[in-house]
Amino acid sequence: MKPRPYQSKALDSIWDSLQYNLNTLLVAACSAGKTLMFSLIAKRLLTENRHYNITILMDREVLVRQTYDKLLAVAPELALNIGIACASVSSNKDHEKPVTVASRQTLSNMLDKCIAPQLLIIDEAHLMSTPKIGKYSPDQYGVIINRFRQGNPNMRLLGVTATPYRLVDGYMYGERNSPNCRPYFDSVCHEITVKELTELGYLAALTGYTAIPADLSNELSRVSITGGEYNTGELSSVMTAGKHITSAVQVWQDHASDRKKTIAFCVTVDHAEKLAEAFNDEGIHATAIHSKLTPLENLSRMEALKNGEYKVFCSVAKLTTGMDVPDIDCIIMARPTKSAALYKQILGRGQRIAPNKNDCLVLDLVGNNRELGTDLDNLNVTYKMRTDVKGNPIAKICPECFKEVHVAIKICIHCGYAFAPPDDTESDTPGMESVDYGTLPPMEWDVESMFVETHTSKSSKKELLKIRLEVYNDNSLNPHKTVYIWMCFEDDGYNGYAVMRGAERWAEMTGENSLPVADRYYPKSAAEAESAKERINKPDRVLVDNSGKYANVIKIIYDSVEVPF
DSSP, X not given: OOOOHHHHHHHHHHHHHHHHOSEEEEEEOTTSOHHHHHHHHHHHHHHHOTTOOEEEEESSXXXXXXXXXXXXXXXXXXXXXXXXXXXXXXXXXXXXXXXXXXXXXXXXXXXXXXXXXXXXXXXXXXXXXOOBSSSOOOOHHHHHHHHHHHHXXXXXXXXXXXXXXXXXXXXXXXXXXXXXXXOSBSSOSEEEOHHHHHHHTSSOEEEEEEXXXXXXHHHHHTSOXXXXXXXXXXXXXXXXXXXXXXXXXXXXXXXXXXXXXXXXXXXXXXXXXXXXHHHHHTTOOEEEEOTTSOHHHHHHHHHHHHHTOOSEEXXXXXXXXXXXXXXXXXXXXXXXXXXXXXXXHHHHTTOOOOTTOOEEEEEESSOHHHHHOSOTTSOOOOOOOOBOXXXXXXXXXXXXXXXXXXXXXXXXXXXXXXXXXXXXXXOOOOSEEEEEOSSSOOEEEEEEEEEEEEEEOTTTOOEEEEEEEEEEOTTSSXXXXXXXXXXXXXXXXXOTHHHHHHHHHHHHHXXXXXXXXXXXXXXXXXXXXXXXXXXXXXOSEEEEEOSSSSOEEEEEEETTEEEEO
């Protein structure tokens, strides 16, 4: 099997890294062909070093089967040199061949019989817990790595994942993680992004809508957080309420009834069963897929999924990884999550390409895109920030590119984002809003009205000027919305870039930007600015970027004159 050009480039990077580094991490978007790539690495290593041993570690039996089949396709000459150590796949736990494809559960119980390999490959590496300083009990992955390293201190570890981060811990490499974490990996040796694969035509584009019930935020605020994620039982009680079940069916009927195959991701078995029942009550052929089905029922429903025998499949985590059904063209996000990894894995189920499939429609009913982002290569990964000896944070996260920067930085060194005063406003939840997943352009809105007032920040207690714009776009399913422009002033305690940026905006909106800087009037405080608000001209239109947590005005337009923000 010949690798694609982007795969060849990644293979060269991996091979070079393995020569010098004990730990190597490949980050590759869903559908990048990770199994093919590490199979080719295994083939090359054994071709050049006939006496080496390789162990490929999987989380689940379905991945063990898939990897074994891929290895045979990539290197049929190794057919007699590949063993399987997975109790649910083969009763003969064969660990003495040059290549062992194993489940972590089976291998961790037979380590005393195993020889430490020269290369340990871990698929879905984000499932590994991150080593910690102090009292720490390693998981099964950690036990295997530690035992193998005792037997072979020079063993190479190759991790492969689409989502290199974990709840609470943060990134599984480098220092962008919680203070007590010491990841296995120092850095990423190569990354294949969602954007790259989409532009090359190897991934289907995502498009979508979000519709969040007005009271859902309040309901979620009462759900406890366990290990960084919503408590499953409490969350299920919220999402199985009749109004959320009914709204999911209604939104699908309004926006996705022409889609061929829909996966709805649910919280619990009860949630999945109730949602499937609600679809069937409306005459929409649906079924649930979850871990409580018998093996025969599970096999039957998975085959029904592949064959398209139902319109809607309601799943509980079962379809997030290792699933090879490329023609899914609609995803219902019916479960809130704090996990960027789970969120990206869910969306990845709809990005496979298939004949007659143009894109995948995402119906986000819970606001995951707002909390975690829409740029799948730069999701909002949260973790406890590192602090200095006094306990003060030494870094912060850029809300635009989600990269970590020093706490004193005012302009992000990665993307150029200008850190502005916090937006403390709270607005009513909108009805349906279109969602752009990473690559679609901002939207232009007509400005219907403008209101100017002084606002006091809840966090800093400083005053700043708030310009509220009521805008309209009849091409949006929610044609009316509110956006804000903020300005900071020196006498209110602001300085540096924040004041300079405010002066630029004031000049642009008062028309004084054509005057020499020395001749321009700029208020000293928000109160003074509000008293002079008649100077501010209402824009005719604004260009709004909705990809972040808050709508961001990036350009104002006066008649034929466009003013970039």
